[in-house]
Each structure stands twice: as C-alpha cells, then as structure tokens.
Amino acid sequence: MKVLEINHCNKKFGDNEVLKDISLSVSEGQVVSIIGPSGSGKSTLLRCATLLETMDGGDLNYLGDYAAKADESGKSIYGDGNKLRDIKKHFGLVFQNFNLFPHYSVMRNITEPPILIGKRPKDEVFAEAREILAKMGLSDKEDAYPFQLSGGQQQRVSIARALAMKPKILFFDEPTSALDPELTGEILKVIKDLAAEHMTMVIVTHEMSFARDVSNHIIFMDGGVIVEEGAPEEVINHPKQERTKAFLGRFEQ
Amino acid sequence: MGIAEYLNIIQQLGEGMLATLLIFVLTLVFSMPLGLLVSFGRMSKWAPFGFLISENPLEVKGFHKWLGSFKPIQCLAKIYISVLRGTPLMLQLLVVYFGPYYVFGISLNKSYRFIAVLVGFSINYAAYFAEIYRSGIESIPVGQYEAASVLGYNKYQTFFKIVFPQMVKRILPPVTNEIITLVKDTAMAFVLTYTEMFTVAKQIAAAEKTIIPLFIAGVFYFIFNAIVAYVMEKVEKTLSYYR
Numbered sequence: 001m002k003v004l005e006i007n008h009c010n011k012k013f014g015d016n017e018v019l020k021d022i023s024l025s026v027s028e029g030q031v032v033s034i035i036g037p038s039g040s041g042k043s044t045l046l047r048c049a050t051l052l053e054t055m056d057g058g059d060l061n062y063l064g065d066y067a068a069k070a071d072e073s074g075k076s077i078y079g080d081g082n083k084l085r086d087i088k089k090h091f092g093l094v095f096q097n098f099n100l101f102p103h104y105s106v107m108r109n110i111t112e113p114p115i116l117i118g119k120r121p122k123d124e125v126f127a128e129a130r131e132i133l134a135k136m137g138l139s140d141k142e143d144a145y146p147f148q149l150s151g152g153q154q155q156r157v158s159i160a161r162a163l164a165m166k167p168k169i170l171f172f173d174e175p176t177s178a179l180d181p182e183l184t185g186e187i188l189k190v191i192k193d194l195a196a197e198h199m200t201m202v203i204v205t206h207e208m209s210f211a212r213d214v215s216n217h218i219i220f221m222d223g224g225v226i227v228e229e230g231a232p233e234e235v236i237n238h239p240k241q242e243r244t245k246a247f248l249g250r251f252e253q
Numbered sequence: 254m255g256i257a258e259y260l261n262i263i264q265q266l267g268e269g270m271l272a273t274l275l276i277f278v279l280t281l282v283f284s285m286p287l288g289l290l291v292s293f294g295r296m297s298k299w300a301p302f303g304f305l306i307s308e309n310p311l312e313v314k315g316f317h318k319w320l321g322s323f324k325p326i327q328c329l330a331k332i333y334i335s336v337l338r339g340t341p342l343m344l345q346l347l348v349v350y351f352g353p354y355y356v357f358g359i360s361l362n363k364s365y366r367f368i369a370v371l372v373g374f375s376i377n378y379a380a381y382f383a384e385i386y387r388s389g390i391e392s393i394p395v396g397q398y399e400a401a402s403v404l405g406y407n408k409y410q411t412f413f414k415i416v417f418p419q420m421v422k423r424i425l426p427p428v429t430n431e432i433i434t435l436v437k438d439t440a441m442a443f444v445l446t447y448t449e450m451f452t453v454a455k456q457i458a459a460a461e462k463t464i465i466p467l468f469i470a471g472v473f474y475f476i477f478n479a480i481v482a483y484v485m486e487k488v489e490k491t492l493s494y495y496r
Contacts, residue, residue: 014311091403099399100400
C-alpha cells in the first residue's frame with residue numbers, strides 16, 4: 001500500500017526553480033532516505049510533503065487522500081483548511097531544530113496535540129506518552145522543560161511528540177544536523193529502532209553510512225531533480241551517475 | 254504647619270488617590286485588549302486587490318502594483334498608531350472631552366469628564382501596547398508556527414496555546430515600563446479638572462500657599478510605582494520556569 005505519493009511536483013521561489021517534476025512514492029514500512037548537497041531541494045520537497053510549502057504543480061496524496069491535485073494545466077489545487085488539517089493526521093515531522101514548545105513540560109509537549117487535536121481521552125494519551133518516553137529512555141524527564149534537556153534529549157522528545165499522534169508516516173528533516181557529533185548516535189539509534197518496528201519514514205540526512213544502514217531506498221537529489229535512486233548498496237556503494245559519484249566522493253575523504 | 258494639617262492633606266490626597274487608582278486600573282483593563290486588537294490590525298496582511306499581483310508579481314508596475322499590495326486594515330492600524338503616538342496625550346484628552354461639543358454640537362453633562370479621561374488614556378495606551386505586542390508576536394520563531402501547523406493546530410489554537418503565552422513572557426519588561434508611565438500620566442487628568450490626586454494636590458498647594466502637598470503627592474506616586482515594579486518582578490519570576 002502506498003502511504004505517500006507525490007506526482008510531477010514543481011516548486012518555484014520567484015524565478016528560482018527549486019523542484020522540477022519530482023515524483024516520489026513511499027510504501028508502508030518503507031524507509032526512504034533523501035541525500036544531496038545543500039540547495040538541492042531535498043528540504044523543500046519535505047516541506048511540500050508536510051504542507052509547510054505549497055507546490056506550484058503536481059499531486060500530493062496520503063493513502064489516496066488528496067491534499068493537492070493537479071488541474072489540466074498541471075497546476076496544484078489544494079483542499080481547504082479542514083481537509084488539509086485532516087490529512088496532517090497521517091504524518092509527523094521531526095525538525096532539525098526540534099521546535100519543541102518551550103513553555104510546556106516534556107509531558108505536555110507530547111500529550112497536548114493528541115488531546116486537543118486528536119480529541120482522544122486523556123488517560124489513554126498519558127499512558128501512551130509514558131510508554132513512548134520509556135522507550136526513548138526519558139522516563140525521568142516527564143516534568144522537565146525543554147531548556148533543561150540536552151539537544152539529543154530534546155530531539156528524542158520531539159520524536160515522541162510526533163509518535164504520540166500515531167502517524168502513518170514520519171518525516172525527518174536533518175534530525176542530527178543541530179546536534180554535537182557525540183549526540184547524533186542516540187538519535188540515529190532511535191530511528192533505527194523505529195525502522196525495526198516497520199515505521200514508514202522519509203529521512204533527509206547528511207549521514208551517509210546511517211542512510212545506507214537504515215533505509216531500503218535512497219534518493220540522491222541535485223539541482224531540484226532526482227539524479228539517481230535505488231537500493232542503498234547501489235546508490236551509495238556503486239553510483240552510476242557522475243554527480244552522485246562526485247557528491248559521495250567528498251564524504252569518503 | 255502642625256501634625257493635624259499634614260494628616261488632613263494626606264487624607265485629602267488619599268481620597269484623590271482612589272480616583273487615580275480607578276483611572277489607572279480601568280485604563281489598563283480597556284487599553285490592553287484594545288492594543289491586542291490594534292496589533293492584529295497592524296499585522297493584517299489582507300489585501301482585497303491582491304489578485305492583481307498574484308499571477309506575475311514581478312511584472313506588475315505602477316498603480317496596479319500599489320493597489321494589489323494595498324492592505325486596508327494594516328493601513329488603518331498604522332494611521333491609528335502614528336496619530337496617537339505622534340500627538341500629545343494632553344491634547345488627545347482635550348479633543349476627546351471637547352470634541353463632541355465643538356464638532357457635533359452635543360453637550361454632555363459633567364459625568365462625561367470621567368469617561369473622557371478613560372477614553373483618552375485607553376486609546377492612547379492601546380497604541381503603545383499594540384506595538385509592544387507586535388514586537389513580542391514577531392519575535393516568536395517561525396519554527397513554533399511550523400511545529401503547530403504540522404501537528405494540526407488551527408490558527409486560533411496556534412495563537413492562544415503557543416504564541417500568546419510566549420509573547421506575554423517576552424513583553425513583560427516593556428509592558429512594565431508602560432504601566433509605570435501610566436501611573437505618572439494619570440496626573441494629566443487635571444487638564445479636564447477631573448479630581449484625581451494631582452488635581453487635589455495642586456488645589457491645596459494654591460489655597461494654602463505651600464509646596465508640601467505636591468511633595469506628598471510625589472511620595473504617593475513613588476510608592477505606587479514601587480508596588481507596580483515589585484508586582485511585575487514577581488510576575489516575571491513566576492514566568493521564569495521556562496526559557
């Protein structure tokens with residue numbers, strides 16, 4: 001089953017074409033990593049998929065539920081606010097800079113969205129939040145505020161916040177880029193654990209060996225297009241395109 | 254002057270103090286929410302003729318460009334703020350008080366004096382509060398809005414649950430400044446001869462030919478503001494549980 005499908009996505013900022021006719025589909029249980037140099041459009045693609053940016057052209061659907069459909073000319077026509085908020089229940093996003101709510105405790109960060117937006121019973125949400133926190137090794141941080149946590153802990157809380165909404169697919173936008181090198185390991189481990197539980201994920205990352213280990217599909221983007229995609233072994237170890245080789249070559253040194 | 258006369262002055266000023274306190278509290282009650290409304294207007298991006306420039310924003314020029322980017326609500330709020338910040342409060346009080354008579358020929362009874370004082374102070378302070386709120390709201394990182402959006406918060410939930418509480422914490426120091434200024438500005442109600450503390454002090458000083466009442470009035474204001482500063486510091490402390 002396809003969880004996410006993007007067809008012929010185009011996106012311009014002014015005269016700058018950031019995404020050119022990108023198509024992407026993610027099946028249930030699949031882990032897709034998107035790699036590429038900065039400015040290649042990978043973050044913009046993620047922001048389009050999570051409705052933080054609007055596509056100029058193309059389709060976007062989750063589980064067959066359309067957020068945007070292209071008209072005859074190819075222009076994206078988006079659903080109304082209620083429709084889009086409904087679709088947001090299908091996915092979660094983990095930001096590079098965590099974006100936790102600083103005025104809420106860890107527990108409230110995790111539990112308010114399912115209670116307020118998901119309209120789910122409090123007891124159930126709290127019990128589940130405790131379970132997720134235990135899995136993240138943060139059981140003792142329930143009442144802490146974000147500023148009292150390390151970057152790695154904050155990022156784990158933000159993963160917990162996304163998971164509490166029970167998304168069908170989870171996006172990660174460079175989840176370790178704002179962390180000290182010694183803290184990236186704990187986040188990568190959490191993502192690996194999620195992959196082992198068959199969580200559907202799309203990860204934008206600069207961690208090549210991690211991308212190779214955790215994903216079943218790798219996409220290399222450059223200049224707003226998908227240059228090469230395929231199984232991790234092929235793309236990372238035996239790239240066919242010159243641009244992919246050049247990009248990966250820089251990481252090996 | 255004997256001790257009895259001092260006590261008499263303090264008692265009369267104390268009564269005036271009640272009027273001062275009433276102006277102070279009611280002005281805050283009205284101007285703080287009104288300021289929020291004005292700040293929303295100031296940040297409004299509603300452009301009814303936006304369709305003129307939405308297709309090819311770079312190619313539209315001249316009048317069409319101006320009309321396309323014209324934001325009527327933002328424009329009104331800007332005019333409101335610039336007029337009320339740009340003219341003396343004392344003049345505004347006089348206009349509010351005498352305006353209905355000189356402009357519309359409506360004669361109002363004496364109790365209108367109190368209403369005029371409140372209206373004058375409230376619309377003036379709302380302009381300052383509006384800009385303070387705006388500075389607070391605009392200082393909230395865009396990531397907060399994005400996180401709320403992805404989690405499915407609507408505009409109102411995002412504002413009242415996420416943005417507003419963080420804004421309040423950030424604007425406390427400038428708001429304290431405004432409140433302290435307001436305590437002293439209440440003295441300006443004397444131009445409408447509304448009998449608050451300063452008016453009383455001046456009357457006694459003139460009648461008794463002594464500067465003592467003015468001095469005591471100063472002490473009253475000083476104590477009042479010391480209390481305001483203390484309370485606001487407490488509020489800041491209670492909100493310091495997060496960063």
